[in-house]
Each structure stands twice: as C-alpha cells, then as structure tokens.
Amino acid sequence: MTDREVRAAVRIRGLRRTFGSVVALDDARLEVRAGEVHALVGENGAGKTTLLSVLAGHLRPDAGEVEVDGASVFGAGRARGWSTRDAWNRGVGMVHQHFALVPRLTGEENLSLGVRRARSGWALPTDWVRERVHRIRAETGLEVDLSRQVEALSIGERQRLEIVKVLLRDPRILVLDEPTAVLAPSEVEGLLTLLRRLAGEGRAVLLVAHKLDEVLRVADRITVLRNGRTVLEADRAAVTARSVAEAMVGDAEALDAPQRTTVEPGEVRARWLGRTDGVDLELRAGEIVGIAGVEGNGQRELARALAGRETAAGPGGSGGAPGRIHLPDRVAYVPQDRGREGLIGSFDLAENVALGHHADPDVRGGPGGAFLRWNALVARTREMIHTFGIRTSGSRATAASLSGGNQQRLVVARELHGSPELVVAENPTRGLDVAGARFVHDQLHRLRRAKHAPAIVLVSTDLDEVLALSDRVFTIVRGRLTEVPEAERTREGVGARMLEAGEGRAARAGEGTS
Amino acid sequence: MIRARWWGPFFAIGLALAVTSVALALGGYDVPQALGALWRGAFGSEQAIASFTLKRSVPLLLTGLAVALAFRAGIWNIGAEGQLYAGAVAGFTVGFVGGGLPAAVVIPAMLAASLVAGAAWAAFPTVMKLRGGTNEVITTLLLNFVAIHLTAWLIDGPLQEPQGVYNETAPLPESATLGTLWPGTDLHVGFALAVALAVVLWVVFRFTRVGFLIRAVGEGPEAARIAGRVDSGRLSAGVFLASGALAGLAGAVHVAGVDLALYPGLSQGWGYTAIAVALLARLNPLAVIATAIFFGAIQAGGTSMQRVAGVPLAWVNVIEAITVIGVLIAARGRSRSGGDAGAPEAA
Incomplete structure (x- = not known):
C-alpha cells in the first residue's frame, strides 16, 4: 500500500462521526493518491459531505485516523488542532456544494478575498486575480463573470466562480463536492478534462458526484460509501456502472429505471x-x-x-x-433551492408541511378559521413520513436535521398533497x-x-x-x-x-x- | 435571528450578577450589602414588589412585546422609544380633552389613540422599508429623537400647564386615570392589561395562522414567500405597525397609570431596554413577562442599592448591558452549533 511511487495524499481510516443519535460516519475509509482522480460516491446521507467536512477541517471526527500528505492530522496521540486554515496550508482546496461567496461583492472582489500578495499592500490584488483567471480560462475554458455582483449571478455561474476561487490557490489536493450538477454539458466536459489535467500535474483530485457516467468517465479509482461505511474501494477498470450503483444502494432491484x-x-x-x-x-x-x-x-x-x-x-x-x-x-411548486425556498430549516417537519397549506380547510380551525389545527398537520406529516419514506426521528424534528434527499422528499410530499x-x-x-x-x-x-x-x-x-x-x-x-x-x-x-x-x-x- | 439557547437567559443573568459583584468589590463597595439592598428594594416587601418592581415593569413589558413581535418577523424595530412617546402624547391629549366623559369611555379612547399614534410613528419606517428598502434600524432610531424633542416642544408650548410656569402639562382628569390593581400599592391595572396582551401574543404565535406566517417570514423569508405563498410585504407592514401600536400603548398606560400628566423625558429609555427584555426572553411573549419583571426589579433595586450601599444608579445600566452581552454570547454558541448540525444535512 505504501509504495513510495504512489504516495497517498489523503489517507483516512476507521473514521467515525455522530450527530446526536445519528451516525453519519462509521468506519469510513478513503485513500486518495497524488496524480489520480478519485471519485467518492454514495447515496444522500451516506456520509460524503461529513467526510469532506472532516477533511476540510470543519468537523472533528469522534474516532479514526486522518493523514494528509503523509502527516497525521488526526488520530491516536495527535494534536486535535486540525482547522480549515491547516487544511489550506496543507494544500487541501475544497469546492463546496454550498457556495461561500459574498453576494454583495463582485466576482473579482470575491476571488481577491483571502488572497495575500505582498505588492498589493492594503488594496485588493485584483490585477493578480484577473491575470490568473485569464490563465485558468485559457487552460480550462471555465468562464466566470468578474465584474457583476455575485447576487446577480445564476447558481451555475456562482459555482464556476467557486471552482475558480479554489484553483487560484493552486491546491495539491483538490476536493470537489458535486461540482457538475449545475454546469452545461459542454462545461462538464471541460471540467472533467480539467480534472484529468490537474491530476496529470501530480495533484490529487477527489471528486464527489452522483452522476455515475461522469464519475466513470473521469475517475482512476472509486470509493463507495453506504450508511457511513466504505463498502467498495476499487480501480475504475475493475468496476461497471451497475456494480458501483449496487454498492451504493445495496439492493440491485431498486435500480431498474421507470419504464416509459x-x-x-x-x-x-x-x-x-x-x-x-x-x-x-x-x-x-x-x-x-x-x-x-x-x-x-x-x-x-x-x-x-x-x-x-x-x-x-x-x-x-x-x-x-x-x-x-x-x-x-x-399549483404545486418544487423549487430548485429546497433549503432556502422550499423549507425553513429551523422549523419542524409539521411546520414545514403547513407552509403553503396553511389555508387548507382541514387544517384551519377556531373562530373565523384563524387557528391552525396542529393535530391535523402532525397527522398529515406522519402520513407523509410513512408514504414517502422520509428518514427522520419524527414530525417534531427540524427540517435542517434531514439529509438533502429526505428534504426533497418532504418538499415533494407537501407539494403533491391535495391533488x-x-x-x-x-x-x-x-x-x-x-x-x-x-x-x-x-x-x-x-x-x-x-x-x-x-x-x-x-x-x-x-x-x-x-x-x-x-x-x-x-x-x-x-x-x-x-x-x-x-x-x-x-x-x-x-x-x-x-x-x-x-x-x-x-x-x-x-x-x-x- | 438572535435567539439564544434555552439556558441563555440564565447564563446571561448569572454573568451580569457575577461581573457586577466583582466590579463592585474592586470598587471598594460592600458587595453583600449592595446585593442585599438590590434584593430588598425589588422584592423585600409588598410595596417593593408592587409599587416599585411590578409598576416599573409595565412599560418594559409592553415595549418588550412590541420588540419581540417585530423581531420575530425579522423586522428590526429600534423605535419603540419614539413610538412610546407618540402614544403618550396622543393618549394624554385624548384623556385631557375627553376628561369630562365617564372612565369607561375615555380610557378605551385614550388607549385606542395611543395604539394609532404608535402605529403612525412606525408608518414612515414601514413605508421606507417596504417601498425603498431603507434599513428600518436607521429610520426608527432617528425618529426616536424626533419624537422625544417634539414631545418636549409640545409640553413647552401648546400643551403646557395653564400658568405657563412649569415644564409639564396640566394633570389628567380623574376619569382619565387607570385604577389600582393591588390595593394599598401604586400598581395600576395597566399591569394586568400588559400581562393579558403577552398571553394573547403567545397564543397568536403558537396557535394561529397569522402567528405561524409571521414566524415563517422571520425564520425563512424566501421559503415563506415561495413555498408558503405569503405576501410578506403586507405581513411585514402589519407586524411593523402592530409593533409600533404596542409601544405606543406603553406610553399611554404609563401616563394614565403613573405620571398622570405629560413630562418631557417621561421614558427612562424603556424603548431601548425593551430590546434587552425581548432578547433575554428569546422573543417568547410569555417569557417577556418574566424578563420585564427582572429588569423592573433591577431598576427598583438599583435605587435602594444607591441609598443603602452608596452604589451609583448607573450600575443598573451596567447590569442590563452585561445581561444583553450574555444573551448574545449564548446566541453565538447557538449559531455555531447550528453550523455543525447543518453538516450532515447535505451529506
């Protein structure tokens, strides 16, 4: 395993992390080598994002070992001070699924944040940023709008900006969480080509994705997480789309696509x-x-x-x-940004079910229908949890405690209610x-x-x-x-x-x- | 949302008392004597409880509810002070003019006038916020000064007492004053009214549709608009005006229950303390009753602490300020752990 020629850029073993009673990670393993594109795949709630958060220094695991670039950063006898800054300094660059951009600043200003250039003094190093962005664009074809405020950009444009932001730092270990979801087909190709090129330069590229065809086209090796455990680690050549999908779901029957x-x-x-x-x-x-x-x-x-x-x-x-x-x-509406437009994270499931249905005759009560009948709403929510297979601790759990997939189930359940x-x-x-x-x-x-x-x-x-x-x-x-x-x-x-x-x-x- | 965890209020109060004790000790005061005086001044006797603590809590309770209502909807109404003045002037004027009528007529008219005046004082910031997007913190804050000085001018001019000597108005007629709630003390029925309103507001938030929508707009404005199809502009306007109305009511209740005439500087910054009251209560109307009484007690006890232990009254402000800081610390802990808990949701 530890041959000198294939140095492990990231090695994670026996990683465990719980959130209250929810076990997000349990004995997760991952090894990403320098010079490879490594795909991390798994269902929603399989623990992918939690694993990445540990790697990026956002979260401390409960147990396990984490090595970055040959040095132990977490594990037996190690200092617990692995922070986001340490992650940066060790060359871990992360493109998050949720954007970390300042809406009121322009693309150029956002990219300049946190970049330190000796010559620019107190001013933002915008010249340097512009030059680098031009180079990245020339190399990768990744287009970003530098002059407009981020709040005026679409989600796809914002994500491109996020990717460029990390590339500016020239990371040795590049981690991308679902980067292709919002890109146009031609841009996906460009990105996959770019990932290959970056890996060719000796970087380790860790790609988290859910579209298997993209993953299989670009990855050298694949790790599959299921319920917080690593269930498959294999070379690309050793797997098929079917075998990866089976490993993810753990159930071959669930896979057959709906017949048209x-x-x-x-x-x-x-x-x-x-x-x-x-x-x-x-x-x-x-x-x-x-x-x-x-x-x-x-x-x-x-x-x-x-x-x-x-x-x-x-x-x-x-x-x-x-x-x-x-x-x-x-009219039912399933908005694209379910976390912001579809649900209120701090509200419990029943309260979220009430959103938009607060005027339904069967949930109104009291004089003039001014009151909400929470019993009816809780009953309705329980039914939705049951029929739509929402994994949660109950109707009193907050929407923020659900995984992305379960949040979407809740939104769909609510919107389809009432024909x-x-x-x-x-x-x-x-x-x-x-x-x-x-x-x-x-x-x-x-x-x-x-x-x-x-x-x-x-x-x-x-x-x-x-x-x-x-x-x-x-x-x-x-x-x-x-x-x-x-x-x-x-x-x-x-x-x-x-x-x-x-x-x-x-x-x-x-x-x-x- | 600035909402502390459940232990936040207790932590905040403990922190305030601890820091104050240390500071008083360093300042050479007799701490046990000072705190003892604080306690006795607030709760040491029937008089202390009713005529001081509870009586002082009334304007804090009403303005605290006003702030809690607005903050719940994500509206940062810092103007309870000005709205209180507007309500005090309107209530006094109606009471003074209509003083010949029976109390059953004139008192409701006064209270109604103060509600309207408080809402009117909030109307300009409401329009500015919803039409032009002007930050309500600035408009409401600035209007406080306008209200305070306008009131002072009215008392010095058109509303001045007949002799034109004192800087105050003529007293309200007997029928335009609030009755006593606790016989033998100064506690007026305004306290019962304020507590009742707190319960009503709690019921509104907890059980009604409009209360649910207000919370939704405050916690997730986008989701409320898009998934909830809430007309958030209309709802926000309504909440903003209602908040102003509640603060206005505080002014009339104080004039009709305690001052019985209009004085310049009639409020001791209650509209600002109200923010601390509301935050310490985690914006829960029922808890506002408790936190308003707490701040009333600190102010009542502060007077006796000054008299007995020679501690300057300004220390009351220090205790209040540290309490707010404590609440903010607890809220910060919450938002941090909120980020933590958010991690698995996207996994």
Missing part, C-alpha cells in the same frame, strides 16, 4: 397561455412538458411565473411584464443520489398517469432527466422557449439547441422586435 409508458394525454383539464418574454406555452393535464436550458436563461423566472409565485425578474432577467397567465387554483392541477418542478433531482432521483422521477411519472392527472412542467438543466420523462420537450435560451421536434430529441440534438442554436435565434428575435 405511452399513455395518451388525458382530457384537457387545465389549459392556459403564458407569455414570458416571448414564451407561448400551452399545458395539458396528464402531460409532462420538459424545459431544458443552461442555468440563467430565464427558466427560473418562467418556472416561478408558471407556479404563480412572484415574477420579479432578477438583474439580467427579462424584466418584462409577466403577461397573461391563466393559472389553475391548485394539484399543475405541478412545476425545477431541477427536482439536483444533488440527489440514484435512489433519491429515482424516487422523484417515480413520483412525477405516477402523477402523470393518475386518474386526475395534473399538467406537469419539468424545468431542468439535466438533459437526461428531461429526455427520459417528458412528453414534449422545449429548450429555453435567453428567455425564449422553442419546442424540440420529436426527431431531434436526443442528448446531442437538444444540447446543441441549448447552446449554439440559441445565439442566432436570440439575435434574430432582437432584430424583429426592437
């Missing part, structure tokens, strides 16, 4: 026209309309408008009037593992075939998801929606429309209207 059925769209029950910056869209009950697009092309505004939520266009958005939208009464006439789901499987994504897909699929099926709009940056589930497929480019003909509904066909085709289309539209 050819159910005719049911009777038209909800029908309306929406116009958002040149959008004409007619939705039918019992039909899934997929909208694919690269982050930041107006799908967010469109989704919110369709869901009847506020239509305020952000900076760089359309800014136009929402136009005529005729919405049915019961909605329209369901708008925005990147509903982002950050979810195989089982979690399958759960969401199953729900959408079942819903579509239900007796009183709603119209379903699936807005997603994940092309595979859109193609697999949708009856009709649209692409959205700069706020313009175009339907993809049946013949072009392939990964390549739609991907091309999402990127190049949009440019000409948008330009032509500009000539036509202005």
Whole structure:
C-alpha cells in the first residue's frame, strides 16, 4: 500500500462521526493518491459531505485516523488542532456544494478575498486575480463573470466562480463536492478534462458526484460509501456502472429505471397561455412538458411565473411584464433551492408541511378559521413520513436535521398533497443520489398517469432527466422557449439547441422586435 | 435571528450578577450589602414588589412585546422609544380633552389613540422599508429623537400647564386615570392589561395562522414567500405597525397609570431596554413577562442599592448591558452549533 511511487495524499481510516443519535460516519475509509482522480460516491446521507467536512477541517471526527500528505492530522496521540486554515496550508482546496461567496461583492472582489500578495499592500490584488483567471480560462475554458455582483449571478455561474476561487490557490489536493450538477454539458466536459489535467500535474483530485457516467468517465479509482461505511474501494477498470450503483444502494432491484409508458394525454383539464418574454406555452393535464436550458436563461423566472409565485425578474432577467397567465387554483411548486425556498430549516417537519397549506380547510380551525389545527398537520406529516419514506426521528424534528434527499422528499410530499392541477418542478433531482432521483422521477411519472392527472412542467438543466420523462420537450435560451421536434430529441440534438442554436435565434428575435 | 439557547437567559443573568459583584468589590463597595439592598428594594416587601418592581415593569413589558413581535418577523424595530412617546402624547391629549366623559369611555379612547399614534410613528419606517428598502434600524432610531424633542416642544408650548410656569402639562382628569390593581400599592391595572396582551401574543404565535406566517417570514423569508405563498410585504407592514401600536400603548398606560400628566423625558429609555427584555426572553411573549419583571426589579433595586450601599444608579445600566452581552454570547454558541448540525444535512 505504501509504495513510495504512489504516495497517498489523503489517507483516512476507521473514521467515525455522530450527530446526536445519528451516525453519519462509521468506519469510513478513503485513500486518495497524488496524480489520480478519485471519485467518492454514495447515496444522500451516506456520509460524503461529513467526510469532506472532516477533511476540510470543519468537523472533528469522534474516532479514526486522518493523514494528509503523509502527516497525521488526526488520530491516536495527535494534536486535535486540525482547522480549515491547516487544511489550506496543507494544500487541501475544497469546492463546496454550498457556495461561500459574498453576494454583495463582485466576482473579482470575491476571488481577491483571502488572497495575500505582498505588492498589493492594503488594496485588493485584483490585477493578480484577473491575470490568473485569464490563465485558468485559457487552460480550462471555465468562464466566470468578474465584474457583476455575485447576487446577480445564476447558481451555475456562482459555482464556476467557486471552482475558480479554489484553483487560484493552486491546491495539491483538490476536493470537489458535486461540482457538475449545475454546469452545461459542454462545461462538464471541460471540467472533467480539467480534472484529468490537474491530476496529470501530480495533484490529487477527489471528486464527489452522483452522476455515475461522469464519475466513470473521469475517475482512476472509486470509493463507495453506504450508511457511513466504505463498502467498495476499487480501480475504475475493475468496476461497471451497475456494480458501483449496487454498492451504493445495496439492493440491485431498486435500480431498474421507470419504464416509459405511452399513455395518451388525458382530457384537457387545465389549459392556459403564458407569455414570458416571448414564451407561448400551452399545458395539458396528464402531460409532462420538459424545459431544458443552461442555468440563467430565464427558466427560473418562467418556472416561478408558471407556479404563480412572484415574477420579479432578477438583474439580467427579462424584466418584462409577466403577461397573461391563466393559472389553475391548485399549483404545486418544487423549487430548485429546497433549503432556502422550499423549507425553513429551523422549523419542524409539521411546520414545514403547513407552509403553503396553511389555508387548507382541514387544517384551519377556531373562530373565523384563524387557528391552525396542529393535530391535523402532525397527522398529515406522519402520513407523509410513512408514504414517502422520509428518514427522520419524527414530525417534531427540524427540517435542517434531514439529509438533502429526505428534504426533497418532504418538499415533494407537501407539494403533491391535495391533488394539484399543475405541478412545476425545477431541477427536482439536483444533488440527489440514484435512489433519491429515482424516487422523484417515480413520483412525477405516477402523477402523470393518475386518474386526475395534473399538467406537469419539468424545468431542468439535466438533459437526461428531461429526455427520459417528458412528453414534449422545449429548450429555453435567453428567455425564449422553442419546442424540440420529436426527431431531434436526443442528448446531442437538444444540447446543441441549448447552446449554439440559441445565439442566432436570440439575435434574430432582437432584430424583429426592437 | 438572535435567539439564544434555552439556558441563555440564565447564563446571561448569572454573568451580569457575577461581573457586577466583582466590579463592585474592586470598587471598594460592600458587595453583600449592595446585593442585599438590590434584593430588598425589588422584592423585600409588598410595596417593593408592587409599587416599585411590578409598576416599573409595565412599560418594559409592553415595549418588550412590541420588540419581540417585530423581531420575530425579522423586522428590526429600534423605535419603540419614539413610538412610546407618540402614544403618550396622543393618549394624554385624548384623556385631557375627553376628561369630562365617564372612565369607561375615555380610557378605551385614550388607549385606542395611543395604539394609532404608535402605529403612525412606525408608518414612515414601514413605508421606507417596504417601498425603498431603507434599513428600518436607521429610520426608527432617528425618529426616536424626533419624537422625544417634539414631545418636549409640545409640553413647552401648546400643551403646557395653564400658568405657563412649569415644564409639564396640566394633570389628567380623574376619569382619565387607570385604577389600582393591588390595593394599598401604586400598581395600576395597566399591569394586568400588559400581562393579558403577552398571553394573547403567545397564543397568536403558537396557535394561529397569522402567528405561524409571521414566524415563517422571520425564520425563512424566501421559503415563506415561495413555498408558503405569503405576501410578506403586507405581513411585514402589519407586524411593523402592530409593533409600533404596542409601544405606543406603553406610553399611554404609563401616563394614565403613573405620571398622570405629560413630562418631557417621561421614558427612562424603556424603548431601548425593551430590546434587552425581548432578547433575554428569546422573543417568547410569555417569557417577556418574566424578563420585564427582572429588569423592573433591577431598576427598583438599583435605587435602594444607591441609598443603602452608596452604589451609583448607573450600575443598573451596567447590569442590563452585561445581561444583553450574555444573551448574545449564548446566541453565538447557538449559531455555531447550528453550523455543525447543518453538516450532515447535505451529506
């Protein structure tokens, strides 16, 4: 194991960490060698993020050994002072799933934070940053917007900025937590190429991801975590997508993908026209309309408008009037940022279930319906926990105590309650593992075939998801929606429309209207 | 959200008393004597409890509720002081003009006027916040000074007592004053009113739909808007005005229950102490009853501590300030561990 030529950049053994009664990690093992791309995969709640937090110095484990670059940083007889600063100094660079950017500062200012250059004195080292960013862009094709404030950037743009921020520091051990989830297909390729190149320079690259095809394309070795334990450590060549997925789930039967059925769209029950910056869209009950697009092309505004939520266009958005939208009464919305827009972390599950359903007749009580019937809400929550298989200690647990996948189950459970006439789901499987994504897909699929099926709009940056589930497929480019003909509904066909085709289309539209 | 852990209040009070004791000892005071005087001044007799501690707690309780209500919704209303003055002036004016009417008419009219005036004093910051996004901390704070000086000018001008000698108004007519709650003491019925309002507010937060939505807007504004479909602008406006109204009520209750006339500088900074009262109570209306009485006791006891042990009254402010610091320390511990607990959620 400890051959001199393959030096372990990171070696973790017997790692254990609990949060109260929840065991997040239990005997986790991981060895990442210099010069390799190492993939860490596992279900939501398998302990991936906890493991990374330990590596980054955010969390102290309860037991186990951690070695970074040959030196023990935690373990028997070692000092307990492994901090985020130590992690930096040892060359551990981490791209987090949750962004650590200052919204009010520009991209350039954010990148300059924490960078110390002798010559810049008290000023921000912006020249240095700009030069480095140009070089990174030239090497990797990673585009970032340096001049705009971060709060004006889309999630995809913010994540690119996060990656660049870590690359600025030239880390020896680069850790990326779900980096590809929000990138456009061409950018994913660029990133994977970049990861290979960085590993080729002798760095260790640890990639946490849930999309197995990407992982298998880029990784040299793979570690699979399940329920906080390492269940598989293998060379890429020794595994198949199936064997990795089985190791993750621990159950081969759960894997078979939902069959696409050819159910005719049911009777038209909800029908309306929406116009958002040149959008004409007619939705039918019992039909899934997929909208694919690269982050930041107006799908967010469109989704919110369709869901009847506020239509305020952000900076760089359309800014136009929402136009005529005729919405049915019961609209369900699964927002993309479930932690911020879907749930309140400090509220318990029953309180979160009450959100948006506080006006339901069966939960209102007292004079004038001014009171909430918490008994009814708790009963409803318990039922959801049961039917949707939410793993939690009970309806009084806070939403923040749930893993990402279980949070999404809770949001889906709440939104589908009360037979909605329209369901708008925005990147509903982002950050979810195989089982979690399958759960969401199953729900959408079942819903579509239900007796009183709603119209379903699936807005997603994940092309595979859109193609697999949708009856009709649209692409959205700069706020313009175009339907993809049946013949072009392939990964390549739609991907091309999402990127190049949009440019000409948008330009032509500009000539036509202005 | 500045919400301490459950042990925060006890930690804060313990810290305040410990630090104060050490400082007093270093200053050469007789600490046991001073603390003894503090205790006796606050709780040593029926008079101490009712006429001093509880009576002083009334404006703190009402303004504390005002602050707790606003903070729960994420509105940083620092203007309870100014809103209190507005309510005091309006309540006094109505009581003075309508003094010939029976108490059953004039008292409710006074209280209603103070609610409206307090809300009106909060209206400008509300509009500025919701229309232009102006930070309410600044607008409410600055309006405090406007209210204080405007009140002083009114007392020196249009509302001055008939002889035009003293810097005060004429006294309120008998029918426009609050009755006694605890016979033989100075405790007026305003205390019962304040406690009742605390219970009502607690019920609102805990059991009603609007209370739930207020908490949602405060804890997760995005989720409340998007998942909860709450019109957060309207809700925030309502909460802001209601907070101002409660603080305004404190002014009228104090004038009608204690001062019985309008004086410049009628509040001893209660609108600011209210922030400490609310935070120490972790923004829980029922707990505000206890923390308001605690601060009332410190102020009542401080007077006796000065008389008996020669400790300057300013030490009361020190105790209050350290209590707030203690609450903030406990809240800091909470947000840190909150980050910890957040780790597995994304795993």
